[in-house]
Amino acid sequence: MSLSVLRKRLFAVLLAITFLFCLFLSRFFYIQVVWDDELRYRAIGQWTREIPVIAERGKIFDRNGELLAGNVTGYSVYARAAAVEDAEGTAQALSGALGLTYAELYEKLTDRTRSEVTVIKQAEKERVLALEGLDLPGVYYARDNLRFYPYGALGCQILGFTSADRTGTTGLEGYYDRFLRGKDGEIAESADLVGAEIEGAAAAYLPAEKGLSLTLTVDARLQALCEEAMGRALAEHQAKSAQCILLDPDTFEVLAMVCLPSYDLNEVPRDDLSALNALSRNRTLSDVFEPGSTFKIVTAAADIEESLRGNPQALSVTHIFPSSRTRTVDGTTIRCWSDHKNGKHSNQTLAEALNNSCNPCFVDIALSLGEETFYDYLEAFRFGRATGIDFSGESIGMLLPEGTVRDCDLARIGFGQTIAVTALQLACASAAAVNGGYYYVPRLVKEIASDDGSVRIPVERALAGRTVSEEASSILCRMLEGVVRDGSGKNAYIEGYRVGGKTGTAQKYEDGHIAQGKYVSSFVGFFPADDPQYLALVIVDEPQGQYYGSTVAAPCAKEIFEGIISLRKIAPYES
């Protein structure tokens, strides 16, 4: 046995060991010097436990600074099963203080498959303060904000509500969520594997940013006034629903927007989703209806304007309409709602036709103006498209496309049939007819601003287009004033005040057929007629018994206007 063989073998083994050392040392070099940044970045996630700092949601005020939606402090409680020491005791303490089921809590606290569970969200402050004193390991608290609506149900469809995770889901809460929500902050604490805090380790704090507040165009007092009037109508006529829009015709600011029945925003009925959807939907802009006679305002405005422009097809204000009760178009017969007996509706001018709401006269106008001209006005009054209000879910209504319209359709559109509109479309079109012919974009929000005033985003009045001339508008106003003084709108007449308006009674359709005994009673009113400051559209859906707009809807408008007069101390015109 040669010893040189042994020496060679020893050398070979040393070489092999040296090779192994080089192998893993180069591996250490790669991990620690080349790869280290990425590894550290990946590891940070497991080293810290983040506790959210909930941003305070922006408030919502009415146009006078009255708080409509605010916050009260609440707390969310979280638990980390692995860090809970005494699951039974902890579950008992939590169930006692928060009113939760012990069994469910115990299951949550022993569920090791989830690192963190939510015990409760948005619990009241007092309950959680009591818990904090117990110093339960593995249980964490985060400040949270509870949305609070001081007026309860007032303007509930406009305001909308937030989900449990504080996201606005409906109404303005939803539409302006990105402004209202603010930005959540975070406290990142150093923690061990199971989430237990490491003592003495630094915590990083990222403060939350408050949400911006909204100032609405809505006036809470007028909203309350309208809701009260509509509520009375709803009860009195046992109607299915009632809606009302109160606009400032000069700016198209929505002063009140009412949908009844309503619900309390502080106790949203979340259990019944279809009922909640029906209650929370803003019907004034998402539901459509056949307007009926209130639409004659638009037809009259178009005719007056065309007549002033010298269109020979237009029927002048002095034109005397034929007295017949019927018109035959395309082989179909269109009748007036009145029987025209005993000299009723005979030899009417346009003003009288409006007073009497005589359907054949508006058939004559529509047919005489012709499809092209009449559709120009429908477009100017923005039927068949959204008004552009700052709200989600607006319907564009239903309007036969130009070119597909038969004469019998055109004739019916003239008095508000064969067309479906939203209440908002009708209110805006009426306002644009009586305010001198200006169609603005309707608005619910006047200003978005931060509490400290460092951010202010005013929402300016925006002109969408012209409808008719100032002269035509003013002629129309006088005629509509006559409707209230002498015609079908008498029930809205207020002594000493110049109220204008137009009634409407439409039959409802169900599955393409007229639904017997189901009506929509409506009234568009405004005052003062020489310079309209308030325009109200009142809709009572399916009133029982009386169903004429003149008897059901017009008195509501009167009540609302009287309320405004007394609230705003508006002096009478002829005193």
Place this chain on the structure above:
Amino acid sequence: MRKPKSEARPAAAAAERGKGDLLFLAAVIGLAGYGVLCVYSASSYNAEVQYGDAFYFGRKQLFGFLAGLACMAAAAFVDYRKLRRCGLAALAVSLALLALVFVPGVGRSNYGATRWIGLGPLTVQPSEIAKYAFILFAAGYLSEHLAEARTFRGVLPLLAAGGCVCALILAEPNLSVTLCTGALMLGMIVLGGASARTLAVLAVPVLLLVPALILAEPYRLSRLSAFLDPWASPKEEGYQLIQSFYALGNGGFFGTGLFRSRQKYRFLPFAESDFILSVIGEETGFCGVLLLFAVIGFVIWRGFRIAGRCRTVYGYFLVCGIILVYAVQSALNALVVSGSIPPTGLPLPLISAGNTSLIVTMAAMGLVYGVSRHNGSGSVHKMDCGKQRMKRN
């Protein structure tokens, strides 16, 4: 080249003993002491949470270190030549201990494997002892039958002894220590001068056996795949390796500083034992790892140097074997921690928590130091110069 001094004078044997390789001794004690510090640092949080005492593991390791020092001192004064006849006995005892693990009531199970013997509050890991018993046996056998060790027939007793040890360890089950012992066995056969043909005959079954053993237990295969892409199963097989990477990555080049590991907060399992190198890498950075392995490499180099200067064939193989155990274990542990091979449970000798390993390793190192004392201090004896003496021994 020959030194006349090598003439045998038994009476002068005592006088021949010098101070031995003090640098080797210092490096070993230094590593073990550093280990106590590292164990304390890596385990303090976990010990605080589990036992309410941050020093729980650190104190245990300190006791092990002190016991290790005592054993080391004792081993250093033992005349290693007297151990030559104990090889077979040591092997028999260690095989018995390994078998004792399977006796109900004596064996202690942990992590699904029965690897420990319980002696009251103490637990002993027989596989740690068996490795050195095998070395004692192998060194004894090779010193007697150096000429035959070239042939396949000649290495059969080594294969039989190693095979028995491996089989018992494998039954625990503990694949990593089995492979480690197997590597040791092959290493001794290589060092023993087995011919290329013999080695080739041995290589074939070994190359077949390793995949077979891995396939025998499904969990081994999933660990194997986890090592290739730990992020494919970050919560199961890949978890440990990912945590080791996080620790090493967080350490970077210079480390976070002693006691300032972030991963020891229960993220890294076995932070004080098998994966203590991850914590060291985190706290002292790549620099610290490099320095640590420089010292470990120094111990290995000095160890083989002591072997090379030894005047007896027995001493040569004894020291080579002990150093080989140390080198193989250190390298395997570093390869596991750095994700170069699939994760297995192997301690970093002298550093990792675990008293059996620490005491036995220190005792073995004491033996090596003892051999260096017999070599004579500052001696430049070479292996070949003691040819005749060797034969007589």
